[in-house]
Amino acid sequence: MGFGFLMDPTFRLVATGSALIGAVGGVLGTFALLRRQSLLGDAMSHAALPGIVLAFLLTGSRDLPLLLVGASLSAWLGALLVVLITHRSRIRPDAALGLVLSVFFGIGMALLTVAQRRPTAAQAGLERFLFGQAAVMLPQDVEGIARTAALIFLLIFLFWKEFKVLAFDPAFAAAMGLPVMALDILLTTLTVLAIALGLQAVGVVLTSAVLVAPAAAARQWTNRLERMVILAGGLGALSGVLGTLLSTWIGRLPTGPVIALCASGIALFSLLFAPRRGLAWTVKSPGGKRRAGPSG
Amino acid sequence: MAPFLFARREPPAPGAGPVIEVTDLTVMYGDRPVLWDVDWEVPAGVLMAVVGPNGAGKTTLLRTILGLVRPVAGSIAVFGRPPAEARRWIAYVPQRTAVDWDFPATVLDVVLMGRYRHLGWVRRPGAQDRERALEALAQVGMVHLAHRQIGQLSVGQQQRVFVARALAQDAWLYLMDEPFAGVDATTEQALIEVLRGLKAAGRTVIVVHHDLQTVPLYFDWVTLLNVRCVAWGPVTAVFTADYLRQTYGERASILSG
Numbered sequence: 001m002g003f004g005f006l007m008d009p010t011f012r013l014v015a016t017g018s019a020l021i022g023a024v025g026g027v028l029g030t031f032a033l034l035r036r037q038s039l040l041g042d043a044m045s046h047a048a049l050p051g052i053v054l055a056f057l058l059t060g061s062r063d064l065p066l067l068l069v070g071a072s073l074s075a076w077l078g079a080l081l082v083v084l085i086t087h088r089s090r091i092r093p094d095a096a097l098g099l100v101l102s103v104f105f106g107i108g109m110a111l112l113t114v115a116q117r118r119p120t121a122a123q124a125g126l127e128r129f130l131f132g133q134a135a136v137m138l139p140q141d142v143e144g145i146a147r148t149a150a151l152i153f154l155l156i157f158l159f160w161k162e163f164k165v166l167a168f169d170p171a172f173a174a175a176m177g178l179p180v181m182a183l184d185i186l187l188t189t190l191t192v193l194a195i196a197l198g199l200q201a202v203g204v205v206l207t208s209a210v211l212v213a214p215a216a217a218a219r220q221w222t223n224r225l226e227r228m229v230i231l232a233g234g235l236g237a238l239s240g241v242l243g244t245l246l247s248t249w250i251g252r253l254p255t256g257p258v259i260a261l262c263a264s265g266i267a268l269f270s271l272l273f274a275p276r277r278g279l280a281w282t283v284k285s286p287g288g289k290r291r292a293g294p295s296g
Numbered sequence: 297m298a299p300f301l302f303a304r305r306e307p308p309a310p311g312a313g314p315v316i317e318v319t320d321l322t323v324m325y326g327d328r329p330v331l332w333d334v335d336w337e338v339p340a341g342v343l344m345a346v347v348g349p350n351g352a353g354k355t356t357l358l359r360t361i362l363g364l365v366r367p368v369a370g371s372i373a374v375f376g377r378p379p380a381e382a383r384r385w386i387a388y389v390p391q392r393t394a395v396d397w398d399f400p401a402t403v404l405d406v407v408l409m410g411r412y413r414h415l416g417w418v419r420r421p422g423a424q425d426r427e428r429a430l431e432a433l434a435q436v437g438m439v440h441l442a443h444r445q446i447g448q449l450s451v452g453q454q455q456r457v458f459v460a461r462a463l464a465q466d467a468w469l470y471l472m473d474e475p476f477a478g479v480d481a482t483t484e485q486a487l488i489e490v491l492r493g494l495k496a497a498g499r500t501v502i503v504v505h506h507d508l509q510t511v512p513l514y515f516d517w518v519t520l521l522n523v524r525c526v527a528w529g530p531v532t533a534v535f536t537a538d539y540l541r542q543t544y545g546e547r548a549s550i551l552s553g
Contacts, residue, residue, distance in 0.1 A: 034399060158418050165409045169395045175362045175388040176413045176465070177380070223445040225400045 005248050014134050014248075017142040018240030018259055020149045021197050025207075026214035026236025027156060028194040030229045031187060033215040034167045039094070040079060042208035043101040045195045047078025049108025049204045052129050053115050060118075062125070064141055068196045071129075075192045078104050105204070132203035132256025134244060145197055152190050156229075163187060164225055201240075206260040210236060213263035220274030239263035313376060315340050315469055315500045316361060321370030323356055330356045334370070334525040338502065338517075343495040345505040345514070345531075348521035349544055354504040355391070357521065358471045362388060374469070384413065387467035389458045391474050397447050403457050404442040407432055410464030425464075432463035435493070437486050452483030459487055470494060470501045477506065488514050511535060 005011045032041050051074020052067045059066060078100045085096040115126055128136065156163065165173045166183050174180045191211075198207040218232035243259030272280050318336040322329060331353040338344060346354050359365040361372060363379030374382035387410070410432065411425040421429075433439045436456040441449070449457065455475050462470055470491075476484055491514070494501050505511065511518055511531060518535050519528040520543040527534040527542075 034396075036396075161409075161412055161415075161420065162417070164401075164405075165412060168399050168401060168406070169390065169409070171359075171364065171390045171394055172388060172409065172461075174364050175383065175386070175390075177383040178412075219400065223400050223447070224402065225405070228400045 011244070011248055013139060013142055014137050014255065015241050015244040017137045017145050018134050018201050018244045018255065019237040020142070020145045020240070021194075021201050022210055022214065022236030022238070022240030022259065022263070023233040024149045024152055024194045024236070025198055025210035026218070026232035026234070027153070027229050028187075028191045029211035029213075029215035029236070030218065030225075030232045031163060031167055032191060032211060033219065034225075038208070038212045039097045040082060041191060041195065041211040043082060043097045043104075044075040044079050044192060045199065045204050045207035045211075046101045046108075047104035048072070048075040048195060048199055049129065050074050050104055050111055051077075051108075052199070053108055053111040053126060056126060057111065057115055057118075064138075064200065065144060067129075068199070071199055072192050072196045074104070075195055076189070079188055079192070108204070128203070129199055130203050131205060131254055132199065132201045132207075132259075134201040134255035134259070135247075137200070141200070148193055148197055152193060155186070155190060159183065159186070167225075202256040202259055206256055209260040209263055210239065213260075213267040214239060217263075217267040217270035220270040220277045235266050236263065239266060312340070314338060315375060316502075317371075317373045317376075318361075319371050321360065321367050321372060323353070323360055323365055323367045329523060331360070331367075332523045334521075336519065336525055336528060338500060340500055341495065341498050342500060342517040343491055343515050344500075344502045344517035344519060344528075345511050346502060346519045346521055347505055347508060347511060347543070348526075352522045352543075354521055355473055358388070358473055358502070358504065361471060362386060382469075385468040387462035387465035387470045389462045389470070389472040389475055392451065392454050392458060392477065397449070397454060399446065401446055402443050403433065403438060403446060403449070404429060406446060406457050407442075407460045407464050410461040413465065428466075429460075429464050432460040433457075435463055435490055436460045450480075452479040455479050456483060456487065459490060463490070468499055470499060472501070472503045474504050474506060476503075508540070 029038075029041070032038055048071035051070035051072070053070075054074070055067050055070025056062065061067075082093070082096045082100050085091050085099065086093045091099070112126060125133070125136065162173070162178060162183055165176075165178070166180060166187070170180055170184075173183075194211065195207050198210050202210050214232045214236035215228075217235050218228045222228050222231060239259055239262040242262040244255055246262070247253040247255040247258040270278070272278055275281065314337050316336065316338040318334055321331055321334040321336070323331040330351075334357070346357065348354055356365055360367055361374060361379055362383065372379055375385055404426070407429040408421045408425060411421050411428060415421060415425070430439055430442060433442055436459055438453065438456050438460060441453065446454070446457065455477070459472070459475055462472070475487055479487070491501050491503065495516075503515070505515070512535060515531055517529065518531045520526040520534065520539050522543045527539045
């Protein structure tokens with residue numbers, strides 16, 4: 001098989017869209033990872049499914065922005081429920097995440113079955129949101145992705161030091177008078193947007209891989225937040241391009257899972273072989289210095 | 297949400313009078329009282345220890361003064377104002393264990409966070425802020441480690457970084473939660489010199505402390521807390537076997553020796 005497809009405008013379009021999605025996922029995944037909210041990303045992406053299907057059922061439209069608005073609202077509701085359950089009950093955060101993930105995903109699958117009976121369902125191609133289908137990206141889709149990505153990058157640039165102190169030491173941030181609740185909501189909203197973008201390419205099941213894997217990989221190579229965010233964005237973009245390339249080249253492979261596999265492969269390599277932090281070198285190192293202490 | 301104060305310029309010095317006035321303060325976590333009917337007053341310029349057994353509400357007291365915990369009853373005035381308005385005059389040292397020290401940041405990055413409040417939104421720390429942060433690091437004897445990754449620090453060095461970050465805040469009231477926990481003797485001496493320097497500069501310092509032996513050595517005022525405020529005042533007046541027994545129960549005999 002040749003490499004003629006590299007010049008193909010459709011291929012370039014899909015590669016660009018996937019790169020942008022990977023970059024946004026890596027940047028926001030860095031904050032999710034450092035705030036120990038990787039699982040929240042997974043719960044939110046699964047929670048997006050009922051929103052997508054409901055948006056279709058209610059409007060009958062297969063318009064992508066509209067479906068993604070449904071996805072965002074539903075993912076947001078899922079995140080909110082996790083927070084409420086954790087604060088208002090004795091259920092632990094990990095259980096709350098599991099609960100929200102499975103209930104929302106279950107409802108989403110049930111609704112999907114209902115939606116499939118509609119004659120227009122096949123056209124709407126709702127199944128593609130399960131595992132993603134980057135190959136069907138349209139020029140206006142990529143334009144929308146680019147606009148959203150630009151907005152996300154701008155906001156992170158503007159609120160850089162606020163997000164940094166929020167991620168490192170939220171109590172200190174609150175004590176200095178920062179509105180930590182509002183910042184938390186803003187950062188979560190940006191993460192929901194990143195997930196909504198990822199859904200069409202990678203799907204609800206694998207979007208969290210695009211969020212977490214590049215960030216986990218980047219952490220291995222640097223000790224500065226600035227570099228980690230840029231590197232995670234770069235590795236995410238690389239996964240997007242590489243995934244598109246491989247799935248086109250080998251053929252008949254779904255793009256979404258291949259992108260997720262590329263991101264995971266990069267993360268695995270970094271976990272093993274990164275200098276100092278890589279498992280391959282740390283067998284004889286003295287170990288961490290963290291210790292639990294009493295609270296008064 | 298409390299009115300948002302993230303001042304662009306150095307706030308004016310607070311007025312005269314007591315630094316903290318607390319009346320009938322009660323804080324609950326669920327149906328468990330953490331602080332019960334506390335009356336408390338802190339005069340300006342003291343170096344005060346807050347002591348009490350585990351679960352006495354020491355951390356909660358600091359967090360309530362910062363306005364991070366909402367009391368169910370009582371009133372708090374800090375520099376004569378509600379806590380949320382007084383934050384610009386307060387520097388805070390959380391417990392070392394409150395953060396993940398594997399966070400990708402250098403020592404200087406963390407100390408610079410003490411300058412954020414003086415910057416306002418969007419603006420990045422500039423040369424002046426770096427200078428102030430390095431000065432604060434010099435005060436705790438850490439300037440040579442400014443560019444070290446925080447995950448590579450010892451416990452004592454981590455505490456020094458947290459204190460340096462508070463120094464970089466240039467505050468009038470310093471609230472420190474167990475800054476001596478787990479530190480070596482050298483660090484303890486270095487930190488106590490810093491605290492004495494703050495007191496000499498007319499600042500008020502309140503320290504949650506766990507080592508009763510050193511209270512008379514390091515501090516001039518003390519608060520004995522066990523959900524209720526048992527006593528507070530000059531160390532010479534209230535750091536007595538009787539009050540300690542009321543705070544800790546009979547175990548306080550460690551001190552009568």
